[in-house]
Amino acid sequence: MDPDAAKQQMIDAVQETTERLGGDWEARTGPDYAEECQLPDGGQGAKWRYLVTRGAAGDVAADVAATEARWKAQGMSIDRWGTADRPTIVGRGGGVTESIRLTVADGQYAVQGVSLCFPGDADDL
Numbered sequence: 001m002d003p004d005a006a007k008q009q010m011i012d013a014v015q016e017t018t019e020r021l022g023g024d025w026e027a028r029t030g031p032d033y034a035e036e037c038q039l040p041d042g043g044q045g046a047k048w049r050y051l052v053t054r055g056a057a058g059d060v061a062a063d064v065a066a067t068e069a070r071w072k073a074q075g076m077s078i079d080r081w082g083t084a085d086r087p088t089i090v091g092r093g094g095g096v097t098e099s100i101r102l103t104v105a106d107g108q109y110a111v112q113g114v115s116l117c118f119p120g121d122a123d124d125l
Helices: 005-023 060-073
Strands: 028-029 034-038 042-053 076-082 087-093 098-105 106-113
Touching: 005 042, 005 060, 005 098, 005 106, 060 076, 060 087, 060 098, 076 098
Parallel strands: none
Antiparallel strands: 028 042, 034 042, 042 106, 076 087, 087 098, 098 106
């Protein structure tokens, strides 16, 4: 995995999720700088993070269920926490991102993707 491929896969995963949820989304963080991570062999790596928000919540229960089902179909395991009206779900695995998260809070949605860890020094990117 190279830096550009890891970044694009993560961006595509976030965009696919936000397009399914609909509405107007605004980038809040990234993917403009890399963070450190550890490769499976213990070596130094880097990863990207990307956060977008939408200022309006929709049908929370339906949106969370549909997003969870889509991520499961992509081979991800799902973690859930929060409450019915303020849930967070995180998809992990699937080979495209390290994780992707949908959070509902204070009348807004947030989707955050974290790329797969790739060889390299985050400070050099």
